Amino acid sequence: MALITRHKAVIAVLGILVIGIFSLVMADGAFLPKKYLEPWSGTYHTQFEDPRVQVLAHGMLSPNSHNLQSWKVVLEGNDSFLLYVDSDRLSPKADPPGRQVTISQGTFLEYVRIAGEELGYETGMQLFPEGEYGPDGTAANLGSKPVARVALQKLRENETGAGTENSPLYDAMFVPDTYRVPYKETKLQAEDVEKLEALSTENVTIVIFQAPEDLEKLGDIAFRAAEVEAGLDRIQVEGSELFRPNEWQKNEFRYGFTMEGQGLSPLKVHVLQGLVSLFPSMNSPEASRDSFLSQTESAVENTPAYALIITKGNSRTAQVESGILYSRFLLTAADMGYAMQPLSQATEEYPEMAGLYKEIHEEYAGENETIQMLIRVGVPEKEVPPTMRLDVMDIIEV
Structure with missing residues (x-):
């Protein structure tokens, strides 16, 4: 009788553990595909035919303030686009003047430039084509004028990197941009x-x-x-x-x-x-x-x-x-x-x-x-995973 009682107790404990694990898995959604990591794939950009969208897809990987990804893009004509601050994603308490979110526009533009070069395009960039927005950090001000106009121009065949290895900077774009872990004592050379x-x-x-x-x-x-x-x-x-x-x-x-x-x-x-x-x-x-x-x-x-x-x-x-x-x-x-x-x-x-x-x-x-x-x-003591990224189509106004 005691043996049966112990078996029942073990089964009950196991049942509780199974229920607990199932509850954790369901609450976390560990079984879900990680769609928020798709932009980190080296082939993510290839699903888009428009070369502007292809370079923008690389821009999504750039470091940015509070991982807000506060970018908004308006496509112009056939070969250019305007970059705006997305005023729906700001951190006004930590960044009252919107300085950090403005810096994040620059990080995006550099990733776009490097991607364009790798894909065989010159990316002509004009900062604040309609003049700078003002110094205050209100959503109305930050979203009032474009940060940049970017125009893509296809390079001649002998000017492109076609058939060569990726540039080191291009490959580095697919590495996580922020390491919050301890670093080794190793000094920079x-x-x-x-x-x-x-x-x-x-x-x-x-x-x-x-x-x-x-x-x-x-x-x-x-x-x-x-x-x-x-x-x-x-x-x-x-x-x-x-x-x-x-x-x-x-x-x-x-x-x-x-x-x-x-x-x-x-x-x-x-x-x-x-x-x-x-x-x-x-x-x-x-x-x-x-x-x-x-x-x-x-x-x-x-x-x-x-x-x-x-x-x-x-x-x-x-x-x-x-x-x-x-x-x-x-x-x-x-x-x-x-x-x-x-x-x-x-x-x-x-x-x-x-x-x-x-x-x-x-x-x-x-x-x-x-x-x-x-x-x-x-030099980090360990690797870190990449962070969430929006789908590139989420930042393009149509």
């Missing part, structure tokens, strides 16, 4: 630093720091800035609204934040997604703040180099040009084996950040210069 800093242009400069005093100073600024942001409910709420807790929502929205960004293993991601979906209170503001600060602390303690992207002035054109340079910097560094993660908080422009914004500028920027980006750089 001197010749690599020289090559990366040489990407600087007349108006936009890349400066790389590896000296211990700079690592300590910039890391300290980055962490204190994260503490400021973590303490602001309005920004935490804005971020939580962009969090996609399971595969269902990832496929539905295809932009925002996910657990993969925290450097977790795929199995742990699916387990936690299922748990958070079943018990939303697990993703409380307090838990999110603690996770954010812990992640930032680990990042600054495991960073062998920082980089600053600095512009002359802070015009909208300068912001777009800094995004263009950041993409070039990121892809060139990726080809060298380095990874990056922007630590944007200290460069953000809301009242509570004013002190740290002033501090980093007084220490590292000259007169009339603006630090557009603070970035950690190094």
Whole structure:
């Protein structure tokens, strides 16, 4: 009788486990195809006949603020298009003037340019063909004028890369753009630093720091800035609204934040997604703040180099040009084996950040210069998965 009772107990426990696992899988949607990763396929662009759509499909992979992918495209004629900020996807609490979203237009344009070159097209780009939009970050202002007009022109047969291997920058576009994991202690090689800093242009400069005093100073600024942001409910709420807790929502929205960004293993991601979906209170503001600060602390303690992207002035054109340079910097560094993660908080422009914004500028920027980006750089201790991306047709107005 006791043996039968024990068998029944074991069967009951197994039944509970099966039900629990089934509930987690259903809540997470682990069985769903990951449509939000389709743009990362090297053949994704080939389904489209229009070469403009083909290059735009590559632009979808570019790094962008808060993974909002705030791009909107209007096709013109047969060979050109206009790029606008999509004012329906903004982060006004963390990015009040829309500076970061403007930088994200530049990152997109550089990916488009590289893809066009690889596919045999010259991409003529005119920034702000109708003049710059204003300095405020309202949706009405940011969406009021095109950021760029891009025209494709087919190169002559002997000018194309047809029949040759892909360029290193093109291949690097298919590598995840942000690594939030710890980096090895390995310093950047001197010749690599020289090559990366040489990407600087007349108006936009890349400066790389590896000296211990700079690592300590910039890391300290980055962490204190994260503490400021973590303490602001309005920004935490804005971020939580962009969090996609399971595969269902990832496929539905295809932009925002996910657990993969925290450097977790795929199995742990699916387990936690299922748990958070079943018990939303697990993703409380307090838990999110603690996770954010812990992640930032680990990042600054495991960073062998920082980089600053600095512009002359802070015009909208300068912001777009800094995004263009950041993409070039990121892809060139990726080809060298380095990874990056922007630590944007200290460069953000809301009242509570004013002190740290002033501090980093007084220490590292000259007169009339603006630090557009603070970035950690190094060799990652592990690989990370790619992040969600919209379908290219989602950004094209028809």
